[in-house]
Every structure is written in structure tokens, then in C-alpha cells.
Amino acid sequence: MNTVSIGVITMDGPAGVGKSTLARRLADALGIAYLDTGAMYRTLGLRLGAEAADMDDATLRARCAECRFTLENRGGGQPVLCCCGEPVGMEIRTEKAGRLASVVAKLPVLRGELQKAQRAIGAECSLVAEGRDMGTKVFPFARHKFFLDARAEVRAKRRYLELEARGALNGATLEEIQAGIEERDLQDRNRPVDPLRPAPDAHIVDTSDLDIDGVLRVLIDAVAAAQPAEDPLRPAGTARSQVPVPPECIHLFGGGRPGHDLLTEARLAGLSAARRLAHPGGIPEEIASGLSCGLEGRGTLFFAECPVPQGAEGARTALAAVQSAAACVALSFPEGAPREIAASIR
Numbered sequence: 001m002n003t004v005s006i007g008v009i010t011m012d013g014p015a016g017v018g019k020s021t022l023a024r025r026l027a028d029a030l031g032i033a034y035l036d037t038g039a040m041y042r043t044l045g046l047r048l049g050a051e052a053a054d055m056d057d058a059t060l061r062a063r064c065a066e067c068r069f070t071l072e073n074r075g076g077g078q079p080v081l082c083c084c085g086e087p088v089g090m091e092i093r094t095e096k097a098g099r100l101a102s103v104v105a106k107l108p109v110l111r112g113e114l115q116k117a118q119r120a121i122g123a124e125c126s127l128v129a130e131g132r133d134m135g136t137k138v139f140p141f142a143r144h145k146f147f148l149d150a151r152a153e154v155r156a157k158r159r160y161l162e163l164e165a166r167g168a169l170n171g172a173t174l175e176e177i178q179a180g181i182e183e184r185d186l187q188d189r190n191r192p193v194d195p196l197r198p199a200p201d202a203h204i205v206d207t208s209d210l211d212i213d214g215v216l217r218v219l220i221d222a223v224a225a226a227q228p229a230e231d232p233l234r235p236a237g238t239a240r241s242q243v244p245v246p247p248e249c250i251h252l253f254g255g256g257r258p259g260h261d262l263l264t265e266a267r268l269a270g271l272s273a274a275r276r277l278a279h280p281g282g283i284p285e286e287i288a289s290g291l292s293c294g295l296e297g298r299g300t301l302f303f304a305e306c307p308v309p310q311g312a313e314g315a316r317t318a319l320a321a322v323q324s325a326a327a328c329v330a331l332s333f334p335e336g337a338p339r340e341i342a343a344s345i346r
């Protein structure tokens with residue numbers, strides 16, 4: 001398995017199902033990184049507070065941008081989740097942080113910002129990404145997707161024992177903990193943005209009657225079974241860039257006439273950027289055959305898209321290809337025509 005890049009493994013599921021322990025253990029077993037996306041929501045919950053719900057979009061976006069998340073190697077063991085270079089610590093493991101996290105997790109702007117940060121981290125290295133929307137929204141192209149579930153009473157019992165072991169019960173009863181878990185489930189499953197649900201291609205694992213080692217075995221076996229013998233150059237996502245096309249520039253696309261087609265020119269510009277970056281390895285096959293340029297929205301938007309080859313280099317090359325294609329188009333517009341290029345990896 002070591003000669004093949006694992007890419008992203010997504011692990012979603014409701015509160016108290018043992019996702020964190022399992023995601024961390026799975027990452028350890030496979031020698032890849034672990035990304036706890038709940039910790040990112042908890043950090044923003046604590047930093048921004050419940051007032052985040054009343055902020056206008058621009059303010060909220062700016063406040064999110066103040067918190068730059070990275071996975072950093074701090075010597076020995078797993079890379080550590082950091083916010084602005086500082087490790088995220090136990091301060092987020094409180095009931096208050098959990099409550100604030102579920103408040104801010106309902107805000108579409110904040111979710112969008114965190115999802116971008118999560119994809120950027122996933123483009124850098126193989127990892128187990130744990131959360132609620134990893135397989136459905138953040139990494140829809142992940143090769144391995146798991147959705148862990150367990151009966152509510154089993155999850156409540158596990159949470160009770162865990163809090164008791166940490167001396168953090170604070171007088172809570174098992175019934176209260178179960179009620180809290182059921183309430184949070186209801187919120188997570190029914191919220192309008194990115195509700196908790198399994199991706200259609202997720203492997204659903206019911207952990208109710210298994211211990212941690214039993215579940216871990218199921219996960220490792222599933223990863224091994226789905227892992228190809230050699231890297232099939234399977235894409236790790238799609239890179240896309242776009243430029244708005246003003247009505248007076250549509251003629252530049254030549255209506256598809258050979259030799260007059262800005263779409264062909266844009267594609268060639270993208271390929272040549274990828275070739276420059278990929279030198280001396282040669283242009284990756286996904287980009288050579290998969291880079292496509294087109295117009296959508298009745299000619300109001302130019303887009304360039306290509307699959308992202310596995311690995312950090314692949315992401316960089318794919319982005320350069322689609323950005324150069326879009327730049328070729330934008331630079332063909334006359335002075336004064338809009339030139340803003342949006343580029344991202346999904």
C-alpha cells in the first residue's frame with residue numbers, strides 16, 4: 001500500500017460515534033495526517049462567539065480570514081492543527097466551545113471559508129479528514145469515504161464513560177447526555193446548509209456492537225481492498241477557473257470557427273503552463289487529455305477545467321493550467337473589459 005498515494009479518506013458521522021479516535025488511529029496506522037474539522041469550527045466558535053450569527057457577510061469573511069488554519073509538523077507524531085501558527089489545544093474541548101461551534105457551523109459564509117481551507121490542506125498531503133460534510137461537500141472525489149454511525153444510547157454511554165474518565169462529568173447524568181446527543185443529531189441532520197448525511201458512495205459502518213479495534217480493522221480492510229495495486233492517476237479533484245465575458249467580447253470566441261477560436265487558444269495556453277511547471281516529468285496525462293475550456297450562462301462566463309493529478313505537485317500544475325487558460329482569455333479582452341479570474345479546486 002505504501003507505493004500508492006492514499007489521497008483523502010473522509011470520515012463523517014454524528015456526535016459521539018468515536019470518529020475522532022478512529023480517524024486518528026486510522027491516520028496513524030496508514031502513516032498519513034489527520035484533519036479534525038470539528039476543531040476548526042470549535043476554534044472559530046470560541047474566537048468569534050455567538051455574535052458571528054449577526055455579522056454581515058463581509059465582516060464574517062474578514063474575521064474568518066484572520067484565522068489561518070494549517071497542519072504543521074512539530075517533530076514526532078502527527079502533524080498538528082494550528083490556527084495562525086499556534087497549535088489548537090484543549091481550550092476547544094469544552095461544552096461551551098461545542099455549543100458555539102454548532103452555532104457558527106450554521107453560517108453558510110463561515111462554512112464556505114472553512115471548506116476552502118480544508119480543501120487547501122487536503123491538496124497538500126494524504127490525510128484522514130473527519131467531520132460532517134467531508135464526503136458530501138468538501139472532498140466529493142475522495143477515493144475512500146466512511147460514514148460511522150451507532151445507536152444514540154450507545155453513543156451516550158461512550159460519551160458518559162469518556163467524560164467520567166476525564167473527571168469532566170460535572171454532575172451530568174447518562175439521560176442528560178443522551179438527550180444532548182439526540183438534540184445535536186437533530187440539528188446537524190436537519191440544518192439547511194450541508195446537513196449531516198452519508199455520501200451516496202460512502203461505506204456506512206455501524207459501530208454499535210464493535211469496539212474501537214474492531215472498527216479500525218473494518219476501516220483498514222476497506223481501504224486496503226479499495227486501494228489499487230498501482231496509482232491509476234485517479235484525479236484528486238477538479239481545478240476550475242472562470243472569467244466573466246462582457247457581451248461585446250463574445251465575438252472573440254469566433255462561434256467555434258477553426259483558427260478563430262479563443263477557446264482553443266486558451267486551452268493551448270493552459271497546456272503550455274502545465275508543461276512548463278511539470279518539466280522535466282512531462283505534462284500529466286489528466287491535464288493533457290482532461291483540460292477543457294468552454295462558455296456557459298449563454299456566453300456570459302468562460303471556464304477552464306481539468307482533473308487534478310494526485311499529490312501537491314498535481315494540484316499546483318492543474319491550477320496553473322486553468323489559471324493560464326483564463327488569463328489568456330482575460331488578456332484578449334479590450335481595455336476596460338472585466339478581467340477578474342476566479343480559480344479553485346473542488
Ligand code: DC
Nearest residue numbers: 037038039041101102105131132133
Ligand atoms: O465533531 P465536533 O463535535 O468537534 O464538531 C463541533 C461542531 O462543528 C458540531 O456542531 C458539528 C460542526 N461540524 C460541522 O458542521 N462540520 C464539520 N465538518 C465538522 C464539525
